[in-house]
Amino acid sequence: MKSWLRDHARAMRDASGRIVANPMPSLLNVLVIGVALSLPVGLYLGLTHLQSFTRQLSSDPQISIFLGLDADSSEVAAIDQKLRTDPEVGSFRLIPRAQALADLKRRAGLSDVLENLKQNPLPDAFVATARDNRPETLERLRGEAAVWPKVAHVQLDSEWARKLDAALRLGRTAVGILGVLMAAALVAVTFNTIRLQILTRREEIEVSKLIGATNPFIRRPFLWFGALQGVAGGLAAWLIIALAVYLLNRDLAGLAALYSASFRLPGLSLEDAGSLLGFAALLGWLGAWLSVSRHLWQIEPR
Amino acid sequence: MIAFSHVHKRYPGGFEALTDVSFAIGSGELVLVTGHSGAGKSTLIKLIAAIELASSGTVIISGQNLAKLKPAAVPFVRRRFGIVFQDHKLLYDRNVFQNVLLPLQIAAFDGRDAGRRARAALDKVGLLAKEKAMPITLSGGEQQRVCIARAVVHRPAVLLVDEPTGNLDEAYARDIVELFRSFHQVGVTVVIATHDRLVAEQLSARTIHLEQGRVAA
Numbered sequence: 001m002k003s004w005l006r007d008h009a010r011a012m013r014d015a016s017g018r019i020v021a022n023p024m025p026s027l028l029n030v031l032v033i034g035v036a037l038s039l040p041v042g043l044y045l046g047l048t049h050l051q052s053f054t055r056q057l058s059s060d061p062q063i064s065i066f067l068g069l070d071a072d073s074s075e076v077a078a079i080d081q082k083l084r085t086d087p088e089v090g091s092f093r094l095i096p097r098a099q100a101l102a103d104l105k106r107r108a109g110l111s112d113v114l115e116n117l118k119q120n121p122l123p124d125a126f127v128a129t130a131r132d133n134r135p136e137t138l139e140r141l142r143g144e145a146a147v148w149p150k151v152a153h154v155q156l157d158s159e160w161a162r163k164l165d166a167a168l169r170l171g172r173t174a175v176g177i178l179g180v181l182m183a184a185a186l187v188a189v190t191f192n193t194i195r196l197q198i199l200t201r202r203e204e205i206e207v208s209k210l211i212g213a214t215n216p217f218i219r220r221p222f223l224w225f226g227a228l229q230g231v232a233g234g235l236a237a238w239l240i241i242a243l244a245v246y247l248l249n250r251d252l253a254g255l256a257a258l259y260s261a262s263f264r265l266p267g268l269s270l271e272d273a274g275s276l277l278g279f280a281a282l283l284g285w286l287g288a289w290l291s292v293s294r295h296l297w298q299i300e301p302r
Numbered sequence: 303m304i305a306f307s308h309v310h311k312r313y314p315g316g317f318e319a320l321t322d323v324s325f326a327i328g329s330g331e332l333v334l335v336t337g338h339s340g341a342g343k344s345t346l347i348k349l350i351a352a353i354e355l356a357s358s359g360t361v362i363i364s365g366q367n368l369a370k371l372k373p374a375a376v377p378f379v380r381r382r383f384g385i386v387f388q389d390h391k392l393l394y395d396r397n398v399f400q401n402v403l404l405p406l407q408i409a410a411f412d413g414r415d416a417g418r419r420a421r422a423a424l425d426k427v428g429l430l431a432k433e434k435a436m437p438i439t440l441s442g443g444e445q446q447r448v449c450i451a452r453a454v455v456h457r458p459a460v461l462l463v464d465e466p467t468g469n470l471d472e473a474y475a476r477d478i479v480e481l482f483r484s485f486h487q488v489g490v491t492v493v494i495a496t497h498d499r500l501v502a503e504q505l506s507a508r509t510i511h512l513e514q515g516r517v518a519a
Contacts, residue, residue, distance in 0.1 A: 003410030010407060207391045210353065211452070212381035213408045214374070301353055 011220035015228055018197070018221075026229070029193055033186050033233025037280055038240035040179035041268075045241065047175060049266060051168045062157040063141055065126040069097075071150040076124050079148055083128055086144075088137055092128035100125065123152060183283055186233065190226045190287025191294075197222065198295045210301045222292045223285055230284020234277040242267050303329045303460070303491060304350055309359035311345050311515075319345040321515045323359070327493060329459070332486040334502055335495040337512035343495035344388070346512070347464050350493065352379045364459075381409060384453030388465040390445045392437040398424065398448050399433040405456045423451040427481065443474040450481060454490075461485055463494040467501055479504050 019026045067076065076094070083092045095103075100122040105114050130137050138156055146154045198205070205218055245267045256263040268276065304327040311320040320342045327333050335343050348354040349361050352368050361368045363379060371379065384405075392401050402423055406416035424430045427447040437445055446466065453461060463482060467475035479501055486492045494501065502509060511518040 006412065007407075007410045204393050204395075207393060208404065208408065209377070210351075210380065210385065210387075210391065211405050211408060212377045214377045217377075217408055 007217065008220060008224075012224045012228070014221040015224035018225060019228060019232070026232075029189060029229055030232040030236050032189055033230065033280065033284075034236025034240055036182040036185050036189075037233060037237035037276065038244070040175050040182050041237060041276060042241045042244055043175045044172065044179065045245075045268065045272075046265060047168055047171050051165060051172070061129070061138060063128045063130070063138065063145065064155045064157055065128065065145050065148075065151055066153040066155070067124045067126075068150050068152045069121075069123050071124060075150045079126060079151070082148060083126060086141075088131055088141055090129045090131040092126050095125045095127060097122045097124045127157075186230070186280070186283045187287040187290065190229060190284050191291040193229070194222050194226060194288045194291035195295055197225070198292065198299070202299055205296070205299050206301045209299070215296060218296060219289075219292045223288045226284040226286075226288025226291075227281045228284070230280040230282070230287075231277050233284070234280030237280070238268060238273050238276060303327060303331075303364055304493070305360075305362040306346075306349075307360045307362070309349065309356045309361060311342070311349060311354065312357040319515055320349070320356075320512075323512075323515075323517055325510055325517060327491065330486075330489050330491055332483070332492045332505065332507040333494070334505060334507050334509045335493060335512065336497065336502060336509055337518075338497055340514075341497075341512040342515040343497070343512055344464050345515075347385075347462050347493070347495050350460075351383050351385055351462055352376050377408075381405070381456065382459055384456070384458035384461045386446075386449050386453045386461070386463040386466055388468055390437075390449040392445060392448055392452075394437050396437075397433070398429060398435050398437065398440070401437065401448055402433075402451045402455050405452060409456055411456075419455055420451075423455040424448075426454070427451045443470050443478070446470065446478060447481075450478070454485060458490070460491040460493065463492065463496075465496055465498075466494060467496065467498045472500065475500060476504060 065079070067079070080094060083089050097120050101114065101120045104122070128141070130141055142154045142156055145151055208218055245265050249264050252263055252265065306323050306325050309320055309323045310318065312318045323342075323346070335346055337343050345354065349356055349368075350363065352363075352371070355369060364382070366379065368379065393404070396404075399420055402420040403416055406419060411419070421430060421433065424433055427450050429444060429447050429451065432440065432444065437448060440448065453463075461482065466478050466482070470478065475498070482492050482494060483505060494505075496502070
């Protein structure tokens with residue numbers, strides 16, 4: 001066991017020495033791997049964040065019932081009564097048109113424009129939630145409310161979020177496919193790098209075999225090289241994502257401020273970064289293993 | 303220790319390098335394998351070191367039939383030998399010390415112990431002062447000595463030597479041959495393949511003479 005560990009330590013020193021000894025090719029390889037990994041990981045990160053955001057919004061679906069502008073207080077009270085007695089309605093509240101206008105002025109920073117309006121263009125509205133969030137219950141409530149007197153429009157607020165969520169799921173699948181392709185590219189890059197290394201170290205491999213080196217002894221430095229190059233590529237991807245998130249957040253903050261909101265893309269958590277590095281190391285190791293397995297048997301001393 | 307029984311070696315293309323070769327070499331012996339170029343000396347050394355396999359017949363090393371060895375076991379057989387190659391087979395991107403260290407790294411020796419042994423081997427061949435030199439800067443004779451140091455550094459039971467004096471002048475060749483004698487004197491089995499009469503005369507050891515791949519009577 002001790003000698004096995006010692007041999008791994010030797011192989012790791014050998015591999016890291018070769019990376020350092022050829023800085024330019026190593027840097028280019030690391031950059032290629034970093035870009036290949038950062039694309040799917042960055043996109044996945046953004047989509048996941050957006051999806052959890054939309055799920056939050058759609059977790060408690062609401063039905064907005066907009067009345068006609070000519071609805072008077074008795075007609076509003078009649079609808080209030082209908083909602084109160086409907087067994088499928090969980091809760092509801094009235095947003096009077098005056099309050100809606102005041103909220104709009106406050107939230108959107110449109111007070112100057114709204115001040116110049118001759119009359120309030122917003123209707124009275126009820127916002128209701130159902131006792132259960134099954135789509136058929138919500139649809140039935142919407143259908144019932146739509147035919148009540150003085151109701152101009154009924155809207156399921158969660159619908160857009162559900163549509164966005166479905167679109168995001170499609171996006172995640174696309175990112176998954178991109179991720180698989182990029183992972184294959186990483187394996188291919190490592191495979192080719194190791195193939196070239198084996199060719200240039202052919203003599204050393206032959207001599208080592210002649211004096212009693214086992215295949216694992218010869219294989220180990222190449223496997224370590226692949227894994228270390230993968231880790232370096234993973235670190236590069238982490239840096240690229242961090243930089244991209246920083247730049248995007250700078251612009252997002254400005255955009256969100258225009259809507260009186262705050263929205264920030266999160267960077268990679270330590271756990272995610274660890275997974276990324278581990279995954280990159282695994283792919284590098286796999287590429288090296290495939291290459292060594294493919295080429296090592298062809299070198300036999302004579 | 304080393305036993306050949308009716309060994310034939312045919313290369314792809316039909317060339318028969320060895321024909322019906324039988325002999326035995328005991329532990330601690332010094333044996334010369336002689337013959338002209340192409341007589342099969344190098345092939346015989348390669349068969350002992352499991353670098354080549356016999357086409358027929360049996361090669362037994364320390365009780366193990368090499369033909370029945372699993373491929374994974376071959377490196378461990380090779381580690382029992384120290385091999386001095388005709389063309390040295392040094393690694394030219396490593397210095398002298400690193401070349402000599404290689405068999406110890408393969409056998410997973412502890413770093414400090416390995417360094418001590420490598421320096422002792424270099425001292426034995428008189429090249430300790432050149433441990434940091436690159437092989438390309440050494441003369442042919444010095445490269446041969448590095449190869450010898452690498453062959454003995456892990457203290458093998460058997461030293462296999464292929465044409466040790468091929469490119470050396472007479473004085474240098476005598477020094478090298480004396481080195482092999484000194485290894486034999488401390489109990490190492492030494493098998494030297496050579497076509498050089500001077501080596502045979504200097505060592506006056508048991509000789510297996512090959513002619514066109516056969517052991518001459």
